[in-house]
Amino acid sequence: MIVFALVQLVPGDPIRLALGTRFDQETYDALLARSGLDQPLVQQYFSWAGRALTGDLGVSFRSGETVTSQIAERLPATLTLAVASILVALVIAIPLGTLSALRPRSVVDRVATVLSQIGISVPEFWMAIVLILVFAGTLGWLPSGGYVPLTDDPVGWLRRLVMPAVVTGVVSGSVITRFVRSSVLEALGADHVRTAQAKGLTSRQVFTWHVLRNALLPLVTITGVQLAYLLSGVVVVEIVFSWPGLGQLALQAVQARDYPVLQGAILLFAVVFLVINLVVDLLYTAIDPRIRR
Amino acid sequence: MSGPASSGTGPVPSGTGPVLEVEDLQVDLRTPRGTAHVVNGLSYTVGHGETVAVVGESGSGKSVSVLALLGLLPARVATVTGRALLHGEDLLTMSPERLRQVRGPGAGMVFQDPMTSLNPVLTVGRQLVEGIRAHGEVSKADARRRAVELLGEVGLPDPGRAVDRYPHELSGGMRQRVMIAIALSNSPGLLIADEATTALDVTVQAQIIDLVEKLQAERGTGVVWITHDLGVVAGIADRVLVMYGGRCVEDGTVDDVLERPVHPYTRGLLGALPDLAAPAGPDGVVPDLATVPGVPPAPTDLPPGCVFWPRCPVRSDPRCETEQPPLVQVGGGPGALPHRAATWCEDRTPGAASAVDRTFGAASPGEGGS
Numbered sequence: 007m008i009v010f011a012l013v014q015l016v017p018g019d020p021i022r023l024a025l026g027t028r029f030d031q032e033t034y035d036a037l038l039a040r041s042g043l044d045q046p047l048v049q050q051y052f053s054w055a056g057r058a059l060t061g062d063l064g065v066s067f068r069s070g071e072t073v074t075s076q077i078a079e080r081l082p083a084t085l086t087l088a089v090a091s092i093l094v095a096l097v098i099a100i101p102l103g104t105l106s107a108l109r110p111r112s113v114v115d116r117v118a119t120v121l122s123q124i125g126i127s128v129p130e131f132w133m134a135i136v137l138i139l140v141f142a143g144t145l146g147w148l149p150s151g152g153y154v155p156l157t158d159d160p161v162g163w164l165r166r167l168v169m170p171a172v173v174t175g176v177v178s179g180s181v182i183t184r185f186v187r188s189s190v191l192e193a194l195g196a197d198h199v200r201t202a203q204a205k206g207l208t209s210r211q212v213f214t215w216h217v218l219r220n221a222l223l224p225l226v227t228i229t230g231v232q233l234a235y236l237l238s239g240v241v242v243v244e245i246v247f248s249w250p251g252l253g254q255l256a257l258q259a260v261q262a263r264d265y266p267v268l269q270g271a272i273l274l275f276a277v278v279f280l281v282i283n284l285v286v287d288l289l290y291t292a293i294d295p296r297i298r299r
Numbered sequence: 300m301s302g303p304a305s306s307g308t309g310p311v312p313s314g315t316g317p318v319l320e321v322e323d324l325q326v327d328l329r330t331p332r333g334t335a336h337v338v339n340g341l342s343y344t345v346g347h348g349e350t351v352a353v354v355g356e357s358g359s360g361k362s363v364s365v366l367a368l369l370g371l372l373p374a375r376v377a378t379v380t381g382r383a384l385l386h387g388e389d390l391l392t393m394s395p396e397r398l399r400q401v402r403g404p405g406a407g408m409v410f411q412d413p414m415t416s417l418n419p420v421l422t423v424g425r426q427l428v429e430g431i432r433a434h435g436e437v438s439k440a441d442a443r444r445r446a447v448e449l450l451g452e453v454g455l456p457d458p459g460r461a462v463d464r465y466p467h468e469l470s471g472g473m474r475q476r477v478m479i480a481i482a483l484s485n486s487p488g489l490l491i492a493d494e495a496t497t498a499l500d501v502t503v504q505a506q507i508i509d510l511v512e513k514l515q516a517e518r519g520t521g522v523v524w525i526t527h528d529l530g531v532v533a534g535i536a537d538r539v540l541v542m543y544g545g546r547c548v549e550d551g552t553v554d555d556v557l558e559r560p561v562h563p564y565t566r567g568l569l570g571a572l573p574d575l576a577a578p579a580g581p582d583g584v585v586p587d588l589a590t591v592p593g594v595p596p597a598p599t600d601l602p603p604g605c606v607f608w609p610r611c612p613v614r615s616d617p618r619c620e621t622e623q624p625p626l627v628q629v630g631g632g633p634g635a636l637p638h639r640a641a642t643w644c645e646d647r648t649p650g651a652a653s654a655v656d657r658t659f660g661a662a663s664p665g666e667g668g669s
């Protein structure tokens with residue numbers, strides 16, 4: 007409902023945009039009737055919601071394709087980028103956050119804090135442009151953008167994936183680093199860690215089973231949040247790297263006042279959030295016996 | 300389970316000499332408000348099968364003094380000096396790997412709060428098994444069998460099922476039994492119980508004390524029992540060490556210290572015990588509980604003379620304020636264990652003792668002294 011209302015609030019007339027500058031009143035009326043936009047808003051909402059429940063998200067005003075097929079077309083690119091980014095993020099965050107927590111206020115900790123602060127603060131588009139200038143421009147090692155499916159060209163796929171994944175991964179990784187640091191610090195201070203030491207476990211055993219294992223819970227939460235955010239399409243990064251993902255699709259739909267596509271995309275983001283939260287909750291029960299019942 | 304006579308052939312020796320000898324233990328902690336002198340020259344000995352109770356109020360350095368023995372204080376803030384010989388081997392200078400080997404088989408430790416001292420995400424069995432397997436080649440199945448056995452020994456009902464439980468599924472008393480099982484899992488020569496029964500209700504407390512005494516009798520374990528509960532002391536200890544301001548202010552046999560206290564602080568502590576036999580006044584009102592006025596000195600700012608001087612009701616000697624009283628023998632015959640106190644105050648009126656006798660005479664379940 008909120009999705010629907012917000013989209014309708016966007017000013018601009020989709021039919022006018024679809025027809026261009028030259029059109030007569032008859033064509034306009036006909037199109038208006040065909041797209042259902044002449045109906046009262048409440049009726050539009052219920053017919054849209056009813057069809058959405060059956061998996062029919064309508065037809066794009068702009069291209070005439072079904073919304074589901076447009077989303078399906080963009081989904082692999084977005085999935086690829088999201089998964090790659092979260093991997094980059096975790097590879098950065100877990101060691102860095104752990105090291106800072108093990109030596110609080112040391113040089114490593116300070117450097118990690120500054121780096122993650124930079125990672126959070128620097129605008130993604132700027133980082134993206136700098137990477138393109140250096141690796142695609144000056145060094146010429148990587149293509150500046152685009153996407154090819156893995157099945158078509160594995161090497162090209164990887165080469166095009168690296169930069170966008172690094173940009174979004176660094177941003178998410180900076181956020182996650184902070185969480186890892188604080189949750190490991192908290193786990194380190196727990197009484198049961200002292201018990202584990204007093205048992206005569208090696209420091210590695212103590213760390214793996216009594217610190218990291220317990221620090222995992224907050225990490226799962228924040229990783230879920232970050233993954234949901236990445237799956238909702240990282241608009242800026244997708245635009246800069248001409249990455250044909252859902253963020254780009256949503257942006258184009260806004261620009262074209264393509265209500266069905268926009269509504270479909272936003273609905274999908276909402277569903278993604280719900281599903282990821284569900285998965286996170288299920289993971290909790292696997293990790294923390296206190297939640298099991 | 301190493302018998303008392305077996306000579307030290309294993310990795311961690313257990314002989315018939317003293318189990319633990321602590322000499323001039325000092326612990327300084329770096330704090331934002333300066334260096335805290337938490338333990339200042341503590342010396343004591345724990346013999347084979349003997350129980351030494353360390354008493355004192357919160358902040359007197361009791362817990363820190365034992366955590367320091369096993370290197371369980373954060374190295375970044377703690378400086379530990381002195382000597383602590385466990386079966387003749389200095390805990391404070393041994394290599395980290397040797398210390399790891401000693402933790403468990405050499406000395407087991409039970410902590411104060413059973414609610415937080417077990418890892419909430421691992422089963423009880425797993426936490427026992429890892430301790431057992433950290434000290435020798437034991438198969439998982441054997442270690443598990445041993446874990447079930449231990450849980451039975453500490454009186455957990457249905458140990459075969461309890462072994463697969465998580466800590467949150469057990470009550471506080473049961474968790475503390477698990478802690479004791481963990482501490483005993485490698486048959487240590489020394490058991491350190493840091494306020495092990497403070498968080499428990501009295502019946503459970505009595506059960507745990509009985510349990511430790513029983514295991515001690517079977518295995519000859521030396522026990523350091525930290526508490527501020529003098530009722531527990533009377534029940535379990537052979538000797539008592541009273542700590543104040545990070546120093547030992549009085550030590551001796553349980554009878555000497557509880558019945559013939561010398562140090563004004565010990566007398567204050569004993570006087571603060573509720574006397575169940577105290578007669579109510581004519582209006583039915585029981586007299587107010589005696590207290591030791593004031594608070595312990597901040598370990599960052601200890602007085603130069605006697606640590607108890609600022610709160611002492613009987614200070615009279617001019618040296619009290621300026622000069623630290625040495626720990627000197629005040630009683631105990633040539634054949635008996637010495638009774639020592641660190642005070643300039645020579646007055647030995649056993650004022651507090653009569654009330655103490657009454658309280659303990661009724662309450663102490665065990666035999667008390669050795």
